[in-house]
Amino acid sequence: MLRIAVPNKGSLSGPAAEMLHEAGYQQRRESKELRIVDPVNEVEFFYLRPRDIAIYVASGQLDIGITGRDLLIDSGADAEEILPLGFARSTFRYAAKPGTITGPADLTGMTVATSYEGIVAAHLAEHGIDASVVHLDGAVETAIQLGVAQVIADVVETGTSLRNAGLEVVGEPIMQSEAVVIRRTGTDGEDPKVQQFLRRLQGVLVARTYVMMDYDCRVEQLEKAVALTPGLESPTVSPLHNEGWVAVRAMVPSKEAQRIMDDLYDIGARAILTTAIHACRL
Ligand SMILES: Nc1ncnc2c1ncn2[C@@H]1O[C@H](COP(=O)(O)OP(=O)(O)OP(=O)(O)O)[C@@H](O)[C@H]1O
Ligand SMILES: O=P(O)(O)OC[C@H]1O[C@H](OP(=O)(O)OP(=O)(O)O)[C@H](O)[C@@H]1O
Ligand SMILES: [Mg+2]
The missing domain is CATH 3.30.70.120 (Alpha-Beta Plaits)
Structure with a gap:
């Protein structure tokens, strides 16, 4: 039986369940269910926090998972992307009050608030920028107003959250993200059950486009x-x-x-x- 991790909450969970349903898989009937078995398709779905999915998949206990590319990279887990799914598209960017900084080089000595510490620490190190990172769970746009940081690094889709907080983006996007299927790094790409699952999702993508x-x-x-x-x-x-x-x-x-x-x-x-x-x- 193929064991698959699916987001249980957040922006990824609704569209992921919809795509799996369109691909012919049984999905949970109520949001408190943490695991369901689809005996006809020989698949077991585990509903997990999106941020934890790469960790479970990297552990080898689950065969594949659906998560965000940004969450996969942020986790540093030993898992790799095998199929982009085209939903939950977003960019990951620095933002600050207008006029405070012009580019990432100005971040030296500043504090950056983010829920994606792994991505930010790696980006700062790569560019040789000596800045502090403070981890927040969400609603990071407010961190500047409340003086916890001078800069944030966060998911931006429409830009509405930044505008509402009176912030503007700084520099180029750190990354482009979307929902992706992941597996443990280096696992057998020929597994027929995984291949069939991917073909079904690709079928949904084609039918949609x-x-x-x-x-x-x-x-x-x-x-x-x-x-x-x-x-x-x-x-x-x-x-x-x-x-x-x-x-x-x-x-x-x-x-x-x-x-x-x-x-x-x-x-x-x-x-x-x-x-x-x-x-x-x-
Ligand atoms: N507004 C958005 N538009 C598109 N994708 C988003 C948006 N917000 C978050 N995401 C994506 O969703 C994933 C994060 O999911 P997660 O459930 O952790 O956060 P969330 O969607 O912000 O939900 P919550 O804040 O309720 O936990 C990431 O891949 C991120 O890029
Ligand atoms: O550019 P936008 O279209 O405004 O979307 C981006 C916002 O959406 C997400 O927040 P969410 O509502 O999930 O709250 P959170 O910050 O608590 O995660 C994300 O963290 C940004 O704040
Ligand atoms: Mg969020």
Whole structure:
């Protein structure tokens, strides 16, 4: 049975459960459940604090886990990323009151408040900056107002929390994060159960980012049309009852669907339709 760590709380937990559900796995019915078994898929899910997941996976007791890239790196645990999942995207940045510092070099002698001490200590050391780090559990934006630190290093998504606290970002992002699947460093990448799990999640990612496009076009326009909709392998082309016309079917990125429909129309394609993909195995 595959043993998988899943976030039990926070920004990662809802979207992770949703993705697992879409991939056909049973999920817990109420948020107090700490472990469930999905006998049909031969998987056991452990609902753990996102910050602890890399530690459990590195211990070898659990096969894989879903956590944030920033949490994985911050933990320093012996675990590695094997699949990015595209949700809980954020940057990790320094911030301070406007006009107090211009870049990380100015941090020398200052105190930085953060919940991600591992990332910050490594970043300061890498840049040879001698600053102190104070660990806080959350709501670190308030640390400056209350005089605990002059600078913070925190997760930034929309920037609303920084704006509300009257702070602005300093320097370039320290890292880009998103939810990721992790495993213990150096474990067997060929494990068929892990591979099947990853294929299912990849299927969800594809189903979320592609739509199926169908249209009719004249044979003379086929090469131009196919260049607009190359599909994953190659589009399906079927004859129509009307001579000189074909029907074409291909997967296209959903974000580009409207532009592709315009371009197809302009070269004479008609009856252009898109339909959602519910599940997929590439
Ligand atoms: N506003 C946000 N937007 C996107 N990702 C976020 C956001 N806040 C936190 N994350 C991501 O969530 C993960 C942290 O999860 P964690 O549950 O520890 O904190 P949280 O989401 O802030 O929840 P809580 O503060 O309730 O514990 C990190 O990978 C982080 O990058
Ligand atoms: O740029 P934004 O869109 O505002 O998002 C970033 C904020 O979201 C998270 O906070 P959360 O609400 O989880 O509180 P916390 O600081 O207690 O973790 C994070 O720690 C930032 O404070
Ligand atoms: Mg938080």
